Amino acid sequence: MKRDSKLSGILHVLLHMAEAKAPVTSEEMAKAMQTNPVVVRRIMAGLREAGFVRSGKGHGGGWTIARELSAITLRDIYVAVGSPELFAMGNRTESPGCIVEQAVNAALDGAFRDAETLLLDRFAEVTLADLSADFHARMLASGKTIDLGTIHAA
Numbered sequence: 001m002k003r004d005s006k007l008s009g010i011l012h013v014l015l016h017m018a019e020a021k022a023p024v025t026s027e028e029m030a031k032a033m034q035t036n037p038v039v040v041r042r043i044m045a046g047l048r049e050a051g052f053v054r055s056g057k058g059h060g061g062g063w064t065i066a067r068e069l070s071a072i073t074l075r076d077i078y079v080a081v082g083s084p085e086l087f088a089m090g091n092r093t094e095s096p097g098c099i100v101e102q103a104v105n106a107a108l109d110g111a112f113r114d115a116e117t118l119l120l121d122r123f124a125e126v127t128l129a130d131l132s133a134d135f136h137a138r139m140l141a142s143g144k145t146i147d148l149g150t151i152h153a154a
Contacts, residue, residue, distance in 0.1 A: 023062030050080040075123035
């Protein structure tokens with residue numbers, strides 16, 4: 001089963017944007033996310049509506065982060081990209097007539113709710129600044145430098 005990697009991809013791009021000295025174009029982000037620039041613009045529009053990024057048109061235009069990284073949580077981004085399903089698992093039948101399956105659904109539904117609450121609470125504790133600090137520590141340890149235009153060229 002294919003996993004939804006939109007949240008991971010947009011977090012990736014946002015960290016690149018935080019490092020960029022100039023606005024980042026949809027084309028540059030699409031290359032990093034291995035997708036189409038139209039997909040990037042659609043995702044970024046939701047982030048813009050939430051006030052996390054801004055865009056500029058024309059020569060020198062592109063996307064920039066509109067808030068401090070410490071003011072944006074993973075949960076904020078998750079909600080801004082449409083709150084995609086967190087789990088691939090689900091009930092075999094949503095409204096079963098079978099009493100056994102009703103018991104199974106009740107147990108699974110409770111566990112899924114608890115897991116989702118725990119995960120979203122954890123997302124609310126992690127900021128883009130936390131991700132950036134981890135990224136910088138990894139870069140320092142690796143001795144590498146990073147450039148959105150070249151790092152994903154391979």
